[in-house]
Amino acid sequence: MRFASRRDEFLPRAFYNIKADLPEPPKPPLHPGTKAPLRPEDLEAIFPKSFIRQEVETAREVPVPGPVLEAFAAFRPTPLVEATALEKELDTPARIFYKYEGAGPVGSHKTNTALMQAFLAAKDGVRTLATETGAGQWGSALAYAGSRFGIETRVFMVRSSYRHKPGRRALMEMFGASVLESPSPATEAGRKFYDQDPDHPGSLGMAISEAVEVTLKDPGVKYALGSVLDSVLMHQTVIGLEAEKQMEELDAVPDTVIGCVGGGSNFAGLAFPFVRHVLAGRRRTRFVAVEPEACPTLTGGKLGYDFGDSAGLTPLLFMHSLGPDFVPPPLHAGGLRYHGMAPLVSHLAARGLIEPVAVGGQAVFDAGALFMRTEGILPAPESAHAVAVAAAEALRARNEGRPRTILFNLSGHGFLDFDAYARNGNGRAA
Numbered sequence: 157m158r159f160a161s162r163r164d165e166f167l168p169r170a171f172y173n174i175k176a177d178l179p180e181p182p183k184p185p186l187h188p189g190t191k192a193p194l195r196p197e198d199l200e201a202i203f204p205k206s207f208i209r210q211e212v213e214t215a216r217e218v219p220v221p222g223p224v225l226e227a228f229a230a231f232r233p234t235p236l237v238e239a240t241a242l243e244k245e246l247d248t249p250a251r252i253f254y255k256y257e258g259a260g261p262v263g264s265h266k267t268n269t270a271l272m273q274a275f276l277a278a279k280d281g282v283r284t285l286a287t288e289t290g291a292g293q294w295g296s297a298l299a300y301a302g303s304r305f306g307i308e309t310r311v312f313m314v315r316s317s318y319r320h321k322p323g324r325r326a327l328m329e330m331f332g333a334s335v336l337e338s339p340s341p342a343t344e345a346g347r348k349f350y351d352q353d354p355d356h357p358g359s360l361g362m363a364i365s366e367a368v369e370v371t372l373k374d375p376g377v378k379y380a381l382g383s384v385l386d387s388v389l390m391h392q393t394v395i396g397l398e399a400e401k402q403m404e405e406l407d408a409v410p411d412t413v414i415g416c417v418g419g420g421s422n423f424a425g426l427a428f429p430f431v432r433h434v435l436a437g438r439r440r441t442r443f444v445a446v447e448p449e450a451c452p453t454l455t456g457g458k459l460g461y462d463f464g465d466s467a468g469l470t471p472l473l474f475m476h477s478l479g480p481d482f483v484p485p486p487l488h489a490g491g492l493r494y495h496g497m498a499p500l501v502s503h504l505a506a507r508g509l510i511e512p513v514a515v516g517g518q519a520v521f522d523a524g525a526l527f528m529r530t531e532g533i534l535p536a537p538e539s540a541h542a543v544a545v546a547a548a549e550a551l552r553a554r555n556e557g558r559p560r561t562i563l564f565n566l567s568g569h570g571f572l573d574f575d576a577y578a579r580n581g582n583g584r585a586a
């Protein structure tokens with residue numbers, strides 16, 4: 157049997173901050189009004205002060221606070237598994253490893269930064285965290301983390317998901333969160349769209365505007381974002397830091413690292429600790445960022461300054477973007493529907509360190525179903541994008557007759573997404 161097991165030793169005591177190792181710094185965020193580089197104090201109306209300190213942190217290693225480490229220890233290190241049944245099924249000489257982030261509370265990697273953000277907010281005496289959620293994974297992660305650290309959570313949920321995913325909404329409410337359908341009549345930003353069409357399907361950009369607006373109007377409320385920001389990506393590096401040690405225990409070094417990208421956090425969390433060695437000139441590794449064809453931020457978007465939301469309330473970020481007014485089709489992988497991409501991921505993609513690829517439709521669900529038949533875990537539709545590319549790479553290795561070592565992030569499970577699989581044929585073609 158081959159599996160990584162040295163639990164305590166593998167649990168990271170510090171996050172990895174890639175900004176300490178970049179040869180060229182990314183372009184700074186700009187103030188939405190003055191368009192001047194943002195000062196940390198400009199963010200204080202929106203984010204808890206302790207969170208802002210993480211966002212502007214320059215140290216390479218940033219300690220995991222004790223109470224967060226304790227919360228992590230309940231489910232971290234998450235499993236690093238060689239997908240031997242999938243390898244056999246694909247008849248490939250490649251070794252395929254996955255890091256399983258669905259093993260934690262509420263079933264996705266988002267719990268990692270949610271715990272950090274709720275802890276930092278509680279430390280600053282914040283009463284309520286407002287946020288948005290697409291498919292519901294971020295909302296439920298923050299609702300759980302909030303309940304753990306005594307923070308109230310208010311979630312604007314994109315209407316198309318709110319109506320299609322009653323289970324996710326119930327989960328958030330069971331943690332004590334209040335959940336509003338977005339666009340809602342409760343905010344100016346929401347009313348603009350709601351008044352045109354009370355059944356407006358919504359978008360993450362609109363839901364972010366609503367959450368930021370309620371934050372700006374109430375000093376007891378701060379805002380939490382589940383992806384995109386530098387510090388959110390940094391919180392997710394526990395994934396890659398663990399994976400690297402777990403792979404070492406199995407005598408394996410990945411030549412290809414794969415993750416799906418919505419805002420970029422689970423991909424960065426797995427990849428950045430490995431990118432570190434490439435930046436230092438010690439290794440050559442391929443990093444593949446997989447996005448949906450229906451929301452092709454890296455492969456079809458423009459690199460430049462853009463707003464993170466549709467009302468223009470957030471700072472301007474230098475990133476790949478489809479434009480804040482982009483309303484993607486009601487994609488089943490709701491977590492990949494964001495119009496922008498993390499500035500740090502955009503920065504590395506622009507320098508050729510990350511290869512973006514877009515995949516779509518049936519192939520994604522078939523890959524997810526194949527993974528379940530072989531490995532027994534149903535991937536979240538988002539994660540199935542990474543599975544599809546990992547399987548394609550393994551088949552390429554077979555055709556080329558070359559051994560390969562592939563590592564991908566199984567960012568979440570799909571056991572609350574059976575409806576999406578059912579609407580896509582339950583993998584009958586796989």
Ligand SMILES: *Cc1c(COP(=O)(O)O)cnc(C)c1O
Pocket residue numbers: 264265266293294382383384416417418419420421422423491492536538539567568569
């Ligand atoms: C939210 C989500 C994603 C996409 O967000 P990133 O910030 O790009 O990681 C991917 N997978 C799952 C399971 C998610 O919940």
